[in-house]
Amino acid sequence: MIVHLDGDFETVDYVENRSVLIYDNVDNEEYPVHWHNAIEIVMPLTNGYTMMCDGKTYDLHERDIMIVPAGTLHAMKAQSGRRLIMLFDNRSISSNPALYDLYSVLKSPVMIGEESDEELRISLGNLIKEIYTLYSNFDVLSEVYIYIKLLTLLARIKENQISAVKYDDEKYLEKFGSIIKYIEQNYMYNITLDDLARMA
Template identity: 30%
Template sequence: MIHKLSGIYETVDFREDEQICLYYNDEYENYPPHWHSSFEVLMPIVNGYRVLCGGKEYHLREGDVLIIGPGMLHELFAPESGERIIFQPSLNHISTREINLLTMIINPATLITPEGYPQIYDRVKTLMLEIKDAYFSELPYQETLIISKFLEILACVGHWHVTVGQQKDTVTTSSRQKEYVEKFILITDYINNHFAEDLSLEGVAAQAGFSKYHFSRLFKQYTDSTFYKYLNQKRIEYAKTLLQDPGMTVTEVAFKSGFSSLSAFLRMFKLMNNCTPTEFREMYDPTKLGAWESAKN
């Protein structure tokens, strides 16, 4: 199978009329910084794997599972020998409010290990192996089966965060927990639709019916992010799509993405992507870097 990069944007080699792609990879080959609109899930089977994503370095051991969110710039480093599953599912065609919230919890990447996620690790590992077996099988409704298993992985991560929140907040009842999850699904949906506007912590908290202090605590508990971190993340994700238009200046991109100043945009873009908007645009430009292809097995 073929792995294609145009600059740093990866065209995922989905099978015809499908939104899933999986490689059982044993190549001693590194993959330079790139991004794509699908998720990427990595699980070493033999030996480890090293990944850079969101300014953080992840060292995967055999059986660890790393989920990388859509649109996240990442770089892969292979050992001299080893085998790993590289799974790329797209959920663009079934995007829902719950999936948007789960994506936010995962972004930029979530490493599932026995120590970090003891209650869900075994199930997630099993699901990844089942996804691999199903992908190379001739089962009917294969794509639906695989997507359902990936959705279960996302749900496991979401349930884990709710469980951790319940352990930290012994006062809140289970029914109130469910109410809060539903409310924060609506809140994040609102931010997704209005991120380019002049949103403030105080304003969104008031709209949700919370004080800004209570809202900040709950937002972190139920989304694993701060309000402004999530808001800026949505703005930068949108900016990346605008930067693909060579006719739009960086200043125009900054203001269309919701930033009040060019300097704030440049600082936040560099922080989240480890490159400037201009560097990102140049890396995306296929006339400057060309198309890069390598075989994956």
């Protein structure tokens, strides 16, 4: 499946004028440690699948979902079974300021497994199936609808993350969000605890 590997960097081979690549993968093949500029979503359909991502091992069961952010080192062990592996060009999301808060979902790997909210897991699984159907029956608007569904998938994860944080005081949550945003925008500078305390 990896066609162009230079060291640990994979160049994703999209079809001309497209920015989505989906494999209905049944290869019993090991994929070495690599990274690419695509968002990768993996969902095993039959049998589990073991992935190493950002130095951590994830054991995916059937219908679990793993989202690997662009630029993240990851690898997959050789295993029998069937899984969907989806690659989405990262640029259309990462470079859009309107999607800044949504893009924060992709700051680190996301695993939606059996311990996750079952309604969320089913909802995301259905979106992935819809994306696969659009990709398989490709026409002039398919990629537009695929990206709409990808954004919907990320938005549902973000909503779930927000609802999991239960604060009684919404002003506290808003202030905390502004501090996180400040850290994300200024992480390369020497941020002190006193600076953040003054903001709060």
